[in-house]
Amino acid sequence: MRLLHTMLRVGDLQNSIDFYTNLMGMKLLKKSENKEYQYTLAFIGYGEESDTTVLELTYNWGEKHYNMGDAFGHIAIGVDDIYAICEFIEQQGGDVYRKPGPVKGGKSVIAFVRDPDGYAIELIERK
Known part of the structure; x- marks a missing residue:
């Protein structure tokens, strides 16, 4: 599967x-x-x-907005240079609402962005 x-x-x-x-x-x-x-x-x-x-x-067709609810969390995408991708997203007008940095209580470097519909996307820097 x-x-x-x-x-x-x-x-x-x-x-x-x-x-x-x-x-x-x-x-x-x-x-x-x-x-x-x-x-x-x-x-x-x-x-x-x-x-x-x-x-x-x-x-x-015809639906412009959805109730996001509180069950869905986010999708996650691995990136090579989290600081560069976040800078690019912001330069293009994207919403980086959690700037790159270590996850609380850990060492992984993460950031969060929102897509145009408000869905959360976690970016995780790959080593």
């Missing part, structure tokens, strides 16, 4: 695709539209779904 994807509902599909491809370095892998049920899917990731876990961005 293998984890295939995580689905996030988004209010502006193109804005989310731009965030994940331009700021987070992912690729748009495929996009499909279902006219009967009025939704569009975009799969994005760092590699093909056959090899890696990806994100499925779901846009339900």
